[in-house]
Amino acid sequence: MTERTPPDYDAVVVGAGFSGIYLLHKLREAGFNVVLVDAAAEPGGIWYWNRYPGARVDSQVPLYEFSLPELWRPWSWSERFPGWEELRAYFRHVCDTLALWPLMRMGWKVENARFDETLGCWRVQRESGETISTRFLLPAVGFASKPYIPELRGIGDFAGEWCHTARWPQQGIDLNGRKVAVIGTGASGVQVAQEAAKCARTLTLFQRTPILALPMRQEILSKKVQEREKLDYPAIFEQRRLTSGGFEAQSLEVSALEVDEATRNAHFEALWRRGGLGFWYANFADLLTDRKANRHAYDFWRDKVRARITDSDLAEKLAPFAPPHPFGTKRPSLEQDYYEIFAQDNVSLVDLEANPITGIEAHGIKTQDGEVECDLIVFATGFDAGRGGLIDMNIAGTGGRGLSRAWEDGLRAYLGMAVSGFPNMLFAYGPLSPSGFSNGPTSAEIQGDWICDFMVWLRNEGFDRFEAEPQAEAAWTEMVAQAGAMTLFPEADSWYMGANIPGKKRQLINFPSVSIYAASCEDVARDGYRGFATSKFANEGCI
Numbered sequence: 001m002t003e004r005t006p007p008d009y010d011a012v013v014v015g016a017g018f019s020g021i022y023l024l025h026k027l028r029e030a031g032f033n034v035v036l037v038d039a040a041a042e043p044g045g046i047w048y049w050n051r052y053p054g055a056r057v058d059s060q061v062p063l064y065e066f067s068l069p070e071l072w073r074p075w076s077w078s079e080r081f082p083g084w085e086e087l088r089a090y091f092r093h094v095c096d097t098l099a100l101w102p103l104m105r106m107g108w109k110v111e112n113a114r115f116d117e118t119l120g121c122w123r124v125q126r127e128s129g130e131t132i133s134t135r136f137l138l139p140a141v142g143f144a145s146k147p148y149i150p151e152l153r154g155i156g157d158f159a160g161e162w163c164h165t166a167r168w169p170q171q172g173i174d175l176n177g178r179k180v181a182v183i184g185t186g187a188s189g190v191q192v193a194q195e196a197a198k199c200a201r202t203l204t205l206f207q208r209t210p211i212l213a214l215p216m217r218q219e220i221l222s223k224k225v226q227e228r229e230k231l232d233y234p235a236i237f238e239q240r241r242l243t244s245g246g247f248e249a250q251s252l253e254v255s256a257l258e259v260d261e262a263t264r265n266a267h268f269e270a271l272w273r274r275g276g277l278g279f280w281y282a283n284f285a286d287l288l289t290d291r292k293a294n295r296h297a298y299d300f301w302r303d304k305v306r307a308r309i310t311d312s313d314l315a316e317k318l319a320p321f322a323p324p325h326p327f328g329t330k331r332p333s334l335e336q337d338y339y340e341i342f343a344q345d346n347v348s349l350v351d352l353e354a355n356p357i358t359g360i361e362a363h364g365i366k367t368q369d370g371e372v373e374c375d376l377i378v379f380a381t382g383f384d385a386g387r388g389g390l391i392d393m394n395i396a397g398t399g400g401r402g403l404s405r406a407w408e409d410g411l412r413a414y415l416g417m418a419v420s421g422f423p424n425m426l427f428a429y430g431p432l433s434p435s436g437f438s439n440g441p442t443s444a445e446i447q448g449d450w451i452c453d454f455m456v457w458l459r460n461e462g463f464d465r466f467e468a469e470p471q472a473e474a475a476w477t478e479m480v481a482q483a484g485a486m487t488l489f490p491e492a493d494s495w496y497m498g499a500n501i502p503g504k505k506r507q508l509i510n511f512p513s514v515s516i517y518a519a520s521c522e523d524v525a526r527d528g529y530r531g532f533a534t535s536k537f538a539n540e541g542c543i
């Protein structure tokens with residue numbers, strides 16, 4: 001005989017990065033019976049997995065942390081752009097301070113999650129077979145949790161070591177004296193290359209598209225400086241919710257074409273000197289919407305970078321005269337001495353446009369023009385952004401339909417959080433939300449607050465089932481596409497456009513403004529959670 005019992009939890013949060021940790025805290029505070037599971041051994045999300053040498057965040061202190069005073073008041077960073085080890089320590093501080101550990105199950109990898117239609121709850125299964133049931137499923141696996149490794153013929157014959165930057169072994173890899181090949185020149189490729197250049201016997205960087213990297217201007221931070229700066233933290237945290245990128249500032253209201261050259265260059269120069277991603281998010285109003293305005297920024301960037309490279313062939317590869325894509329339509333990364341390392345004898349660049357990889361051999365990478373000897377291949381080749389981590393969880397909604405099926409013709413989601421056919425599931429930092437375009441903690445708090453308020457509302461209203469309405473989802477998906485079409489983003493083959501993964505539908509996968517996103521979500525809430533069908537189950541609980 002089967003006994004009817006309530007689900008084990010009101011909510012299961014998947015993922016111990018910023019979004020998941022914030023959700024866990026908020027839901028517990030709101031009185032829900034909630035647990036967090038994560039495959040990693042420790043919290044940190046991407047800062048658990050991305051532990052390659054040089055891995056560090058490119059949002060400056062204090063933008064990349066929670067705004068809760070009990071967290072930032074006692075905490076100090078050692079650098080303006082902290083590295084992964086310090087970020088991991090920060091997550092431990094957060095879990096200690098908020099007393100979250102008892103609600104966290106680390107090393108708990110979700111094998112699959114299945115919605116039980118008759119009982120209105122999710123059954124979440126771990127690799128080992130252990131299953132927990134929950135009314136609400138809240139995946140918070142981040143936009144970059146599924147690494148992408150291109151298929152290269154012969155990788156199985158490689159006699160050395162290889163790994164993806166986001167799957168760096170926990171015990172580390174000693175780069176000292178190694179012959180290192182790095183494939184990919186995104187943020188991860190730049191960071192690992194800067195470190196490898198210091199100690200590798202040889203470092204060869206395989207570049208398909210030049211990264212348009214900006215100066216980081218790293219600083220050592222003293223406690224004294226931070227104590228002074230903390231007076232401004234509440235205002236900064238308030239401000240970051242009101243900007244398009246979730247940073248402390250946003251683009252000017254003026255067009256780059258409305259001002260004279262001297263004024264334009266003075267603004268570019270000020271952003272350049274300040275360092276960080278400001279040249280991207282605090283530039284002229286039309287940086288990302290007008291080709292001509294964008295070209296001014298590109299030319300400024302190019303001239304600055306070329307001034308640091310003496311070899312003219314190299315300069316043309318790293319900072320070509322004509323832009324490879326409009327500036328900022330691929331994620332710029334921050335660099336410290338990236339353009340200088342190529343002057344070292346141990347560092348070289350392979351331009352894959354001119355000289356593509358043809359395969360891997362036992363002791364190196366074969367290209368059209370020859371072979372590059374190496375004993376370590378680092379794939380800094382990015383992620384199946386937005387959908388990869390979610391699809392990997394084998395989520396099945398009503399009728400047993402999988403998320404990968406639901407998304408086979410492209411990503412769709414209402415508010416970037418809910419998919420029709422997948423009741424009682426909301427994901428944080430997922431596709432069609434500002435994830436990817438925004439500073440992580442800002443989005444984590446905006447979405448976390450909204451999800452928690454929604455769950456409280458459902459509880460107060462006596463609803464225990466919700467589902468995104470297909471029309472609302474279609475309208476949201478179309479709106480993101482239209483917003484993208486008003487920008488220059490579609491002109492780049494970027495992960496923002498899903499263009500880095502063979503076969504993935506080309507579409508803008510992120511909502512392009514944090515502040516507009518937050519306002520839209522608030523509007524939906526004010527309107528009684530418009531776009532969600534809600535109901536009460538006849539059955540109380542799972543069997």
Ligand code: NA7
Pocket residue numbers: 144150165183184185186187188189206207208209331352380381382383436493495500
């Ligand atoms: P990214 O930004 O996706 O960068 C991946 C890099 O790998 C990029 O330079 C790609 O070149 C390159 N790539 C991808 N596939 C290949 C193949 N098949 N051959 C050669 N090169 C390839 O990932 P990151 O990890 O650096 O950064 C991810 C995000 O983390 C970043 O945007 C920040 O938000 C933080 P391409 O440009 O596609 O020609």
